[in-house]
Amino acid sequence: MSDNVFEDFQALDEEILTDFFASIEENKDTIEDMVESIEQVGLSDEKFIEIFRHLHSFKGNLNVCFLDPLVPVIHHLESIMRRVRDKELPYNLSFGTLVLDTVENVYNFMCSISKKQEVDMNNIGEWVNVLLHLERCTSDNFEAECLKMNGQEAPQVDHEHDESDSPEIFQLFSTFASLIDKLGHFKHAHSRRQAKLALAMNLQLNKPCDDTQLLAAVYMHNFGMAFIPHEFFDASGNTSDRQQLVQRALDTTLKLMNLFPEWAEATKMIEQHMENFDGTGYPNHLEGDNIHIGSKMIAILDKFLSQTHAVEQQHRRKTLFSAVSEINQLQGSHFDPEIVEVFNAVVREAISNKDNLFE
Template identity: 30%
Template sequence: MNTPNFSEKFSCPEFLAMERTIIDDFVDCTRECCAEVEICVKALNKQGGPEYIHRMFRSMHSLKGNCQMVGLGPLNALLHRIEEVFSRARAHPEQYIPELGEFLLLATDEIEELLSELIANGEADEVKRKRLYDVCETLQKNTANGLSAGVFKDAIASLGGRVFDKSATLKNLKIELTLPEDLTLMRSLAAHLDKLSIFRKNRSEQTLELVNSLNEAMGFPADKKQLEAAAWMHDVGMSLIPQVIFNKEGNLSKEEQKILQEHVQLGSQLLLRFGGWDDAARMVLDHHEFFDGSGYPNGTVGNDIHPGARMLAIVDTFCSITTERSDRGYKKSLMQAISEINANIHVQFDPQMVTTFNDVVRNLMMKQ
């Protein structure tokens, strides 16, 4: 039996040296991204709209960015090539063809297999990785003038000709009755909420990042862990609201508004049930209170509103307005968000916190 040459395997020491919890978290995110690609392919094959093209690109781009962050250079380079192949469909959604979707499913399956092999053995098949890389490079050249079913069929055949069947593997997996750490479970609940609407993609992650930055800039008026729990859980109660209300685009009736407002109570009660998160529960309960006392559920005024809730209120409004939509660009909506927040100091928002938040967003703009 021949021993493989070093060149036939690749490894990522930086990634493998990370804490197991980080690796596990990365694997979960990878599976979510690949599952999202599968959902979008199925929808597009059933004449789904261009929003699924956008969702698929976001998932693949997130996966590529995650690989870069944890030091998975070989997989990051591979995903960059796959993203380049997909970019034409993103620029011209009307050119999408089922063969492209089948190729993407096969490609993401191979990436999952390479990742599993790397984690299990400390190294993975470089021949397989390089083969997929070369196929993507060829595809990019052959689709320069438009997408062709034949080109993708050839690519699929060169990779083995079929999409990996996850169903058999899933049947053999056992779901263990385990209880994850509180913050891990809260993050999972927030992620499930964000999947209920295409306009909530990564919303909870963005909320946490911004509210942490505001908290730091303010000198930490809220406990960091309690604030993290509140950021994950502040809208989780929305998942218990009837979907016809949650996803309604027009104005809500008074009765519908009353039902929607119940999400703050539901989220805070869930936190109290966790135990040890009373401060976070108060933040969730208060995050729709207005500085002038005209908010809900209790009409709390000014500094009587929990400082964590006052920060969440600002960030929640910002994230709501800057959510990507087909009818507006990111920079324009960012300025709209800042304008609306500044226009509502003393009424809806704490003026001192708004001033600091302006600095936080200014730093964000400079980084971008």
């Protein structure tokens, strides 16, 4: 190969590249659908077969189109999937997230290569090493290692509460979020994207929020919106009526969350996530430091992702930088200026690392 190991791929005819990306996107979407279906209704041989089929197709297309350095990433992911299928390793939500992230990362890497953007070849080696490590895990440490690879700690349960209940409830929150994502108002994996951004902001702030409580709030704050009529999401209509519907949705969510006292901090974040920094929000017109810091993060991310990742009315979707610009314009009124600066830092770091959070 020449100094540019991807020049053969970049030299492909435009029609071939278009066909290639259409096939890859079909593989990617199907894998995503199967993983989310497993999380919602459980494992089945048919779903594993479908994932394998599309991973094979993904890998074959990479090979045919001269993207050989990316092939080992998918190959080792297949090997782990095979061990899970054969019951040598347990399937868990963190592994599902890892599958989605790996496929998404490879896809974004390909997009960068096709645009002749500079790419870091070391990242490919790092991905392969991560997958090799997981491939060699035992059933006892597999879930913990998956959590580490996803950049999360395992959910910590308050020992004053029933340890047997909380992990299942947390998984239920994640499942609810996936179901709400599928309503069609947002792109696939909306809640995962928001969760990653929230964790990154929390880390930048030296973790003022418990990560697990923050994730529960991210997953559940839109729960009540599942009961709002679909036409509500059209921007037209009476503002007062819309606010009443949103308040009703929030009340529905809080009634559910109040059933679980161990998630009190998450519940508080949810209750306050529509408050504005200047006191003009609702339901209680809180302002400044009276608003939970987790609520402030969720408010910013809700605004950002609603502008950049809404499925409907795509002509109204904003670019990354126009959305970031609007977030900054609203600091001091809707948003806490300090949290906006943290959001800016997370965006800057993601751009620098060619992260996939904004795809």
